[in-house]
Amino acid sequence: MSETTGVVVVTYNRADLLERMLAGLGGLDPAPELVVVVDNASTDHTPDVLAACTLPGLRVVRTAENLGGAGGFHLGTRTAYDAGVERIWLMDDDVLPAPDCLGVLLASDEDCLMAVREDSQGRLCEKAATRFDLRNPLAIKPKSRMVETDWGSRAAMPERVELENVAFEGFMVRRGVLERIGLPDPSYFIFYDDVDFAVRARRAGYRIWALRDAVLVRQLDFDQQHDLAGWKGFYMYRNLFAVHLRYGENALVRLKPWLIALAVVVLSPARGGRAEAGNVIRAMRAARGMRRLPPSSVD
Template sequence: MSAETVAVVVVTFNRADLLVGMLDGLAAQTHAPDAVIVIDNASTDHTRAVLEARTDLPLRVTFSDDNLGGAGGFHLGVRTAYDAGFDRVWLMDDDVVPAPDCLAALMAVDEDCLIAVREDLAGTLVEKAAIDFDLRNPLAVRPKRAAVDTVYADRASMPALVEVQNVAFEGFMVRRDVIAEIGFPDPAFFIFYDDAEYAVRARRAGRRIWAVRDAVLVRQLDFNQQHDLSGWKGFYMYRNLFVVHLRHGENALVRLKPWLITLAVVLLSPVRGGRAEAGNVIRAMASARGMRRLTETALPPR
C-alpha cells in the first residue's frame, strides 16, 4: 500500500440516485481515501440529503450557489485538495462506480498521472482515452485518434499499463507536484475538453499518463457523445475544441484549423446544421479567441 495520502474529488449535479452508488463504491474501497471532496453544483434534487446521510466516508462537501459546470467543479475540488496538502488527487464523476480494489490498484503505481480503465455494466471495455491525441496534423478534424477501446478488444488483452495522451475527469489521478507545476483545471471551459486540455498541459510538462488495466471503473450510463451541435452543448463543444487548438496546436496550420472549421460549418449550414449551428460556431470562435491564455485562477499556485 502506498503511504501517500489521496483525496477523491467528486462533482455532482442533480443525479442523487447515481451519486449513492458512486459513494457506496468509495466506501467499499480496500484502500480507503483520506478525504472525499464533493462539489455539488447547485443541485435541486435530493443530493443534499444523500450527502448529509453519509457518515461512513470522510466527506468534505461544498454546496455551490451556482452551477459551475464540470470544469468549474473540478477546478474548485482540485484546488481544495491541493490546499489541504494531499499527495494525490483522484477525480471522479457521479455516474461511475469503482471496483473495490480500484483505488488500491492506482496507488500501487508509482507514476504522476494515471487513469482507471472504464467498462460498462456488461463488463465491456469502454475506455475512450486517446492513445493518439493529434495536435500536429491540420487535416485531422478531431484530434482524438486511436482510443484504448479501439486498440484493445477487452481488458484482458491490455498490458498492465497503457500510455494515453488524453483523459476524462472520470477516474483520473494526479500527484500534487504536477498540479504545482501546471496549475488547475480551467473553470472557463464549463463543460467539455477541460480534461483533454489538462492532459495536454501535463504531457507538455514532461509527464506521461498511464491507463492502469487493473483499476476498474464501471460506468452506470451509456456513453452519449453525439450532442446537438445547434444547442447549448454544441457551443461549448465547438468553443472548447477551438481553445485546445489555439493554445496547444503544434504548428500554425493546426492553430488555423478552428477558423477553417468555422468557415466550413457556416458554408454547409444550408444543407447541414442550419442557422442555429452556424450561429453557435461563430459565437464559439469569437469566444475562443479570448481564451488563448489559461484562465488566471487555473495558473500554477504561487
C-alpha cells in the first residue's frame, strides 16, 4: 500500500542544525511528498537557510511569535492534514533520519509508529516509555520504563516494541487518528504535548509501536535536566500536573500534583528556594485550568 507522507519539523534559532536535518530529509528513499517547517519566529539565520533550501515539497510556515514546540507541532500537523497527506511524521530540527527510515515506517501497516533514536556514537537513546503509569499514586514519575533501559542496545531489541508514550521526534501518525482524537494540544507550549497525544491515542484504542529498524540519529546529546527554578521548570511542573489531572485513573493519582507541590514548597529552602516554590505554586494553579480535554476533531 502506498501512502503519501508529510514531514512536520518545528525549529527555533537552530539554523545550522536545521540545515543538516533538511539535508537528511533530502536523502530519504522514498522521499516524502510534503515537508512542513514551522519557523517559530527565529531571530537567527533560519530564514536564510529555508530560503536557500531546494527540498521538493517544502512548505515554510513562519509564526509571528514563538508558539513553543507544542504550538509549532499543532500548527504544522494542521498544515499537513489540510494538505491531504495520509501519514504525518513529526520531528525536531536536531535529528537525522537514516536514508531508509521513512521506508521502514511506511512498510508497517500501523496507525501510530515511532522511529528509534540513537546518539551520534550509535548508542541507543530512545526514551519513549514502555510503561507510563497513571494508576499508581506512589509513582512520583509516571515514566517508569523506557526503550533505552529495557533493551540497552538496538541489536537487543525485538523488531517492534509497544510504547505507552512517545516523543514528537520521529513519531508518525495516520490522518484517521487525528480525525478521531484531534490535533496535538498547543496549550502545553513545551514538554508533555507528545505524552498527552499518546495517552489520548491509546485511550481511543490505538496501539503505538517503535520500529527497531527505523533509525533516527540525534545531532545533540540528550539533556533532560532543566532548572526547576527557571522558566522551563514552570512548564515541566505545570504540564506534568495537567497530565495527572486530565488522565489520572483514580482520585489518588489526581491528588498527586497537590502533594508534589506541597512537598516542593516544604523542601524549597534546601532545593531551588523561593523561585522553585513560586514555580510549583503557579504551575498548580495553571494546571487546574488545563483539565478540560482538547477538541477531539480537527474541525
